[in-house]
Amino acid sequence: MRWCSAAAFLLVLCTLPAAAWAEAAAPAEGFLFQVRMPVTSISSLLNSAVGVPQFTVGIRRGRVAYGLGLGLSQAGTSENSSSTIYRHEYKLNATLFQVAPTLWYGFWRSADGTTTGDLAISGQYGRVSFKSESSGFDGIANYDYVTKGSGNLFGFLVGVGGDHHLSANFALGAEIGAQGTFASDVKSDQEFSPKEGFSSSLLYGALRATVTF
Numbered sequence: 001m002r003w004c005s006a007a008a009f010l011l012v013l014c015t016l017p018a019a020a021w022a023e024a025a026a027p028a029e030g031f032l033f034q035v036r037m038p039v040t041s042i043s044s045l046l047n048s049a050v051g052v053p054q055f056t057v058g059i060r061r062g063r064v065a066y067g068l069g070l071g072l073s074q075a076g077t078s079e080n081s082s083s084t085i086y087r088h089e090y091k092l093n094a095t096l097f098q099v100a101p102t103l104w105y106g107f108w109r110s111a112d113g114t115t116t117g118d119l120a121i122s123g124q125y126g127r128v129s130f131k132s133e134s135s136g137f138d139g140i141a142n143y144d145y146v147t148k149g150s151g152n153l154f155g156f157l158v159g160v161g162g163d164h165h166l167s168a169n170f171a172l173g174a175e176i177g178a179q180g181t182f183a184s185d186v187k188s189d190q191e192f193s194p195k196e197g198f199s200s201s202l203l204y205g206a207l208r209a210t211v212t213f
Contacts, residue, residue: 027116028168031213032060032067036206056102060212063107069100069122088136096153098126104161117162120175126153128183149188155181157204169212176205 034056058067076093100122108117129150136143159177166172 027060027113027163027165027171028212029060029062032056032058032065032210033213034058034067034208034210036208056100058102063105065104065106065118067102069098069102069124071096071098071100071126073098082136085139086137089134091133092130093132094128094130096126096128098124098153100124100155114165115162116165116171117160120157120159120161120177122157122159124153124155124157126155127151128153130188147188149186151186152184153181154184155179159204161208163208163210171210171212173208173210174206175208176203179204 036054036056054069054071054073056067056069058065073096074093076091078092079088079090081088102120102122104118104120106116106118109115127150130148132147134143134145134147157177157179159175159179161173161175163171163173
């Protein structure tokens with residue numbers, strides 16, 4: 001789904017009226033819609049995607065903004081190896097749906113009000129599903145194994161971000177922070193699959209575009 005968020009990001013840019021680019025202005029208050037760039041790898045998907053929802057809808061009031069982040073991410077990896085006596089192919093695909101209640105508090109604003117800094121705090125819930133396929137020839141016989149599974153992901157983040165307001169209703173910015181993810185009730189068709197565990201990513205990051213109505 002990476003292309004979906006990228007397309008939405010570009011759509012927000014391209015559909016702005018020319019007047020919005022005329023001069024910078026202090027941020028407006030009201031309903032907001034934010035688009036973030038998606039994650040791109042299996043490790044990011046499972047370890048840090050919960051911290052980077054792709055779309056957020058919410059409300060801005062003064063220094064405070066709050067909203068609900070939504071995301072749908074897909075990632076995959078593959079591996080192939082062979083020799084004169086064996087052949088091995090491996091594929092892994094994962095999909096993550098997430099929701100993330102988020103609060104931003106503005107702690108800094110430039111003298112002209114066009115550039116702002118904020119603290120982001122969020123708790124997340126995600127549902128991940130995965131499928132792995134392993135096939136090849138082990139020197140004696142052909143083999144073909146398929147494993148499917150799913151589980152819940154719970155996460156949190158604390159980050160710092162900044163925006164430059166190209167108009168009162170539109171801003172471009174970035175966010176970086178620390179986060180953790182807890183996997184629960186993970187089930188697969190493997191008898192000894194793990195049921196729960198904790199995984200953390202020291203840093204997450206996202207580019208963001210925000211429109212305020």
